[in-house]
Ligand SMILES: N[C@@H](CCC(=O)N[C@@H](CS)C(=O)NCC(=O)O)C(=O)O
């Protein structure tokens with residue numbers, strides 16, 4: 192047995208919103224793990240070996256076997272450690288949660304592109320992201336404390352970048368995607384999510400996120416100018 196008692200290792204990046212999905216899941220379950228910080232600008236051979244297809248974090252290694260893609264990892268964690276269930280039990284509810292999980296993954300990309308871009312491209316991404324936010328507000332969070340109901344679940348982790356990362360992206364991109372007046376249920380959930388004891392103790396420092404987001408935006412616009 193190497194590392195922690197459960198032989199669980201997580202390769203991630205401090206500022207990654209999708210990496211945090213996995214960290215939150217492990218912490219909610221109370222699973223001990225070894226955390227390995229990856230330099231995404233100078234990837235380790237270990238990462239390239241463990242995730243040769245995408246070469247991205249997060250990667251979970253359980254008993255020497257790697258798993259990539261944050262939401263797939265969260266699902267694996269949920270099936271491996273039964274305490275604090277994250278996905279619903281009923282097949283239809285599970286399918287719905289997975290469906291909205293794919294929406295969360297698409298929306299995180301659209302919002303990130305909106306921060307990085309400007310002009311027409313930014314306008315298009317902001318519009319697209321807002322429309323999806325309207326659907327989330329109306330269809331899945333209204334009247335609930337968490338996406339999972341009374342307890343934090345899979346979709347709370349999937350959308351977990353909205354309360355903390357998105358406001359920074361909105362600031363750096365000088366744009367607005369969540370409108371507190373229109374997206375009341377999402378805004379209330381933002382507060383519920385960030386007040387949860389496990390979540391609030393597992394967030395990256397805001398100052399580092401600001402610096403990093405500005406850097407990504409600058410790199411993005413210089414790529415476009417080339
Ligand atoms: N869909 C993937 C996204 C993973 C991802 O984009 N990871 C970023 C960090 S936030 C990364 O490793 N970037 C390095 C790169 O793109 O080269 C997941 O949910 O795990």
Ligand SMILES: *[C@@H]1O[C@H](CO)[C@@H](O)[C@H](O)[C@H]1NC(C)=O
Nearest residue numbers: 230232233234235236237238
């Ligand atoms: C990249 O990482 C390797 C080790 O994985 C290290 O030896 C090297 O100095 C790093 N390069 C930079 C530019 O940080």
